[in-house]
Amino acid sequence: MxxxxxxxxxxxxxxxxxxxxxxxxxxxxxxxxxxxxxRDTLSEQKVWAWLIAGLIAYLPANTYPMLLTTQNFRTSESTIIGGVIDLFEHGSYAVAIIVFVASILIPVGKFVVIGYLAILTRKRHRTDPHRLLRYYEVVEFIGRWSMIDVFVVAILTALVQFDVLASINPGIAAVCFALSVVFTMLAAQSFDSRQIWDRLEDGFRHG
Amino acid sequence: MNPLNARRSSDQQGTYSSLIGCPVCDALYRLPVERSAEPSKCQRCGHRLTYGPSTALTWIVSLSVTNVALLFAVLFLPFLELRAGQFDNAVSVIDVVLGFSTGIMVPLALAVLAFILMLPLCRLLLVLYALTPAVLARRNLPGAQRALAWSFILKPWAMAEIFMLGVAVALVKLADLATISIGAAFWMFVVIVLLNAYQDTLSNRHSLWAALTWTR
CATH class of the missing domain: 4.10.1060 (ZNF265 like)
Known part of the structure; x- marks a missing residue:
């Protein structure tokens, strides 16, 4: 070739x-x-800025309530992980796994992978560029799917509105989580995929 | 399609009109105009550079028209209906968005509105604006190139398909609380998502841009 x-x-x-x-x-x-x-010379700075912003928004998204459920005059709050546990206890394992993957596994994985790519491509590297590109493409493709939990909250809020008997309202974590997803999507978009090949050491051309 | 050879490039300065570049890894190739209708991939990173024949263009435009019509219908038809005892609540997609419309949640309501309705609609209209004249063999409308560029930039932010998965999760969560019936708008939204996915498999940067003839 x-x-x-x-x-x-x-x-x-x-x-x-x-x-x-x-x-x-x-x-x-x-x-x-x-x-x-x-070449985007500011790429590295932008990636870190958005990634840190995403991390800052992700913390309150997990500690504050995502849903406020009122049933028979009593209001209960549930966080992201609480919602997953509820689904699991109800026996809806498939849906519990979808929510767990979308709200916890994907966001955390995104922070790790984008950080790894940004650190690795700062200097000359010997890692297979195809593998790095695969990581990058997976992160870029999958990142948007984290938004699913925000949409679930919107749908539940709209459907269950029967005043004090039964109603569901969004918690502040919904805003934080949406922001976190947007910030990490911007972090992934700021990464310049061309530097994967630029910083490849000579003699490690994989074709 | 051949990778551009560095040693030979010096005697071919000025004949870069048939060049095609890979936006992912920065590789450069020579693609003769007569072969631009054939499918091709970047030899280094495997990014798809061109798709098949230009009938794809006609498909893209007709699918966009269909999707715009369906999106408008979705706005006004019931999406889901929840029944529990004597309570009955039918909601449209707009109602779903308005769920966030109090206090600090208002920006989130706007964002959700953009993600599930406005951005998908914008992308469709931009594609129609840019490509309809090309399909009808007319001259491009002003700013057609900019419109097509924006339809690509907006792509990751249009999240209609993610919204549908959200609906599925919400239905399971409410299953033992109440009876839920699915409205006409729900099925239309499903069709929109499927047609959108098919349209994206046909859309390819080089082929679409080749359809927009341009002069400097």
Whole structure:
């Protein structure tokens, strides 16, 4: 197979929005008018900023109540993990696992993987770029699915509104959790996938 | 499709019009215009660069029209209905959004509205604006390129399919509390999600952009 050369090597830049190949001196893409950058030099800072913001929002999302359930004049609060345990005790194992994966496993996994990618690609590395790209793509694809718990709260709130007899209201954790998901999505989008290949040490070309 | 060769590139300066670049790993390839209708992948990272024939374009536009029509119907039809004893509560998708409409939750209500209705609708309208003239073999409308660019930028923020999974979880949570019947809007939303998924498998950056002829 021929060796692949990068656009930067021949003074070109590829538009991240439309895939157009432009001259490296161009500021905006001549096709879609989007801002061009051969390498996002601020990528690392942006990734960490959004990731830390996401982490800050994620903590109250877990400690404060997600749902306020009023039944027969009594109000009970449930957190994210509390909701998972309730579902498990009800015997709805499949749904309990979906909520557990979407609200706990995916967010925590996202923090770990984005942090790992950002630290690893700071310096020259010898890790298989295809594996790193796989991690990145999984994080980018799966990140949005964490939003499911926020939508569940919205649907329950709208459906169960019978005043003091039975009503469900959203807790403050719903806002925190939604913010955390948005921040970590922005963190994943800030990561410049091109630096996976840029910082690969010579002799570790995997094709 | 061949990777651009560094040694040969010096004598081919100025003939970059047939170049195609991989936005994921920055590899550069030469793709002759006559082969741009064939499917191809980046040899280094496997990112899909082009899809099959341009009939995809017609499909994308017609699916977008269908989805816009369905989305408007969804707004006004009942989505779910909950019955418990003498209580009865039918809600539309709008009611679901308004669940967050008190106090500090208002921004969240707006965000949910955007995620499940507005952004999917915007994406459809942007695609229609950009590609309908191309399908009808007319000249592009002003700003068509910008519109298509934004439809790609908004893609990760349109979460209709995630909302449907949320509905499924909510139904299970309420199953032993009350009787729930599913309204017409629910099934329309399911159709929208499926058609959207099919449309995304047809949409490919290079093929769509090739359809928008452009002059500098």
């Amino acid at each position: 021929d060796t692949v050369i990068s656009a930067r090597d021949v003074g070109r830049v590829i538009c991240q929005t439309c895939g157009n190949v432009a001259l490296i001196s161009e500021v905006r893409c001549p096709r879609c008018a989007h801002r061009l950058s051969s």
